[in-house]
Amino acid sequence: MKRALFAGMAVAFAFGSTAAVAQDRSDWPESFTVGTASQGGTYFAYGSGWANLVAEELGISGGGEVTGGPMQNMALVHTGEAAFGMTTMGPAAESLAGTNPIAPGLQMTNACAMFPMYQTPFSITALSSSGITSVADIPAGAKIGFGPAGSTSDTYFPRMLEELGVDFERRNGGWADLGGQLQDGLLDVIAFAAGVPVPAVSQLEVQTDVNIIEFTEAEQKQIMDAFPVSEFDIAADTYTTLTEPARSVSMWNFAIANCELPESFVYAATDVVMSDNERMVSIHRAARSTVPANWDKNKVMKWHPGAAKWFNENGASIPADMIH
Template sequence: MFYKIFTGLALITATSVMAQEVDKSDWPSSIVIGTGSPGATYAIYGQGLASIISNHVGVPTSTQQTQGPYQNVTLTQNGRIDIALTTMGPAYEAWVGESELAPGVQHNRLRAVAPMYISPFQMAALADSGLNELSDLEGKRVGLGPAGGSGAYWTRWFDKLGISVNASFGPFGDQMSQLSDRRLDAVGAAPGIPAAAYTELETMEPAHFFAFPAEAIETLAEEFPYLQPVVIPPETYRSLDGPVNTLGMWNFVLTHEDLPESLTYEITKAIFAYHDDLVASHGSARETLAENVVHNRFLPLHPGAERYYTEEGIELSPIENGAN
């Protein structure tokens, strides 16, 4: 009798396990993640994500160095890569057909998968410069990083604020050296916090970080759906004696709409199940939390990702749950 009961239970268990097995018949044999330049946050974060997908989802995954967010979204739209790491500014412009790389082409096959972290806009001068407000930068020599990166956005913010600066574009690290040498009056960027370049600057002399005026934060956040108010905590940099109010853009993991739903679900689940591994690869992943998916304000979720967040009880907006 015991043997018959045990056998019956074993058969039920085996049947249950088989029912839970994922159909992988339409899964690709490999996955490519578009990241960014060597050593940058995207390159490091992407390696961590690739390791999670390879080891825990079971699909060999590699990274491809690219020119960053603008190129990543276009490569994904065209099916050249499977997953894009991007800030939501370039994603929005591509979505509405205003990408600098593909003007007039609406990237309507992009789908959101998971939040990564927020990149606050940061602008600093040397503490003894006498520059205290963003308006003080009128006519000053201001480094804005690469022209195709956050520099393009800083230019817009200055235009909206009616501030005319003598803008300089180039690698962020080089511009920080120019600031230290006083060949530039201020340098702006949109890295994660704390930004190593600003921290290194502070080891040589104190810096001053500029805040956005409250009315500018409200106006810009309302006009641009990829912008959100951000507060840089005072403990972020040794030069701060209080919080700095600014604006930021979230970074997201995106994919093509044709990536199989079951695979996207498993990838989304693995990102959060192995969150500690992702944080170990790069500290910015501390903000890679399922509840932060609500910071996507315009891009539909991939159905596989949507299923995961629904199961987790996260309330999704009409945009996040796939409505256009």
Template sequence: MIRQALRCAALLALAAIGHTLVPVHPAFVESASAQTAAPVTFMTAGDGSAFLPYGQGVAAYLASRGIHLDVRKSSGSNENLSGVDASATTIGTAFIGSAYDAVNGTGWAAGHKHANVRALFPMYETSFQIAALRSSAIRSFADLDGKKVGVGPAKGPPEVFFRVAAEVANIKPVIVNGDPAALSKMVIAGEIDALWQGAVVPIPSLSEVADHADAIVFGLSDAEVAAMLLKLPQLAATTIPAGTYRGQSADIRSVSAWNFVVANKDLPADTAYAITKAVLSAPDPASRIHPTAAGTLARNAVQNRVVPFHPGAKRFYDEAGIKLPE
């Protein structure tokens, strides 16, 4: 305890140089310890998203291990990637499909390579589906032509990928932005025709529609999936089994990619190591962190072939015997 107190005092003294006092939060994880010169901000997403409760679950679990994060709502992956790129003390949830554009300076990130973004640990797989009231007679993606379709926050990943899907299907829907929770209520009330979202399955906002209205949840045709993959090689084809949503009688075809928690390359290596080790050492992450965290396992780190891993995270994977993609 004396050694710990002396170490914290020394860090506080260093932080006070230049008449600016930076708060120091010690974080300890069993055999590993990490010191951060400022609280780590954890960017997630808005109400009705899957990122927000997942992030809150991670933060609560880490707090029980002595590591404290300040959870912040955002518009989702794109804002998170930009925030992480700009701040050494920020981590965030991110869809690999969006991270592909961020690190390459393409798509939504055209002209700006997010060179400071590094991966920490896997979250879960995201796929895209659509919900509409059965009375609307909308049964396929092509039926969305000219319809009002909610796509989540403006310029967020769901909107970005929806625009590509609309292009390959040669349709022109009317795009409506907003938090998924608000958009699901608009579908139920008949104020918009459909809601397109991407998240862990079952997608919370789409389940909200299916559970509270006579609705249909569907995806893409095989031809639309193939066309999407030609334009977006960072995605993969996926199938959502029948019965995933209330009233869903057949399998749904769509596209998907994984989500990862990412950090700035200048996040202290000890902090990145401690966060990664604590989360990926959780026994039964679905119950200890959040139900959507079932895939938050060290072995799923190989699902990321887009974002370089943070050296602190790599240290954990090396210790765990996980061979990361080259």
């Protein structure tokens, strides 16, 4: 689990609100990290942003950490190597069941739900010069980038394309690196599973002409019947390339916390994120869905007691048997 900590993302020792200062901090950690994913992806931008926000407001050194994504984040948070992380519901369910490929047989029950983030759409991008405008256009043996190994995209998108009858060669890597490979002609397609707008796609749009490929209604239904995803439209204003909404499917993302972290610390960190949606949206537009009303999108993980306390005080009704 090679991890790179970017000191530039860390924010140290700036005390925030009076409420935060008044907390009994005797059992709080001196610092924390948030497991994100690769550079160029939404997890990296979103996760680094909320890590810095919490660090600034609570006056604790903290920052985002590059990881392999949701599967690895579940493992890092379960073991306590990372205090916080980000995951999608599919990888979370597999990790709890003991089928996480990072540690087969280990039930990662020490990773708890913290707060709802956003939905991850599954979308496909190709260069306009490729002539690929639909899933059916993807040629047999196409080289497709699926993101970092073990990521949500890498876990589910290959299975989805196989379900749709696509024949391909699988490639892995960080989103920014795969974007460069697509531009250089080393890949035919990138299959993204990330909150939108995906930074790597936005960057590609600036540098070249791309096609953002939607599913047909039949393809969308076929995928929804076979996988734990729901209907989703990528809004037309997400990318300059789009002139109308693009049909997709999506999976919910949640922030996670090590279940043994002090209740008051997780309560305070949850309060920072959930009480200032405008600031979260300024970090990444996907945070428009980071609102208390979406607490009920978690049907997989037990809640951290500190997070559950905050949500139940703010309109949720998390049952006791769903709290760690």
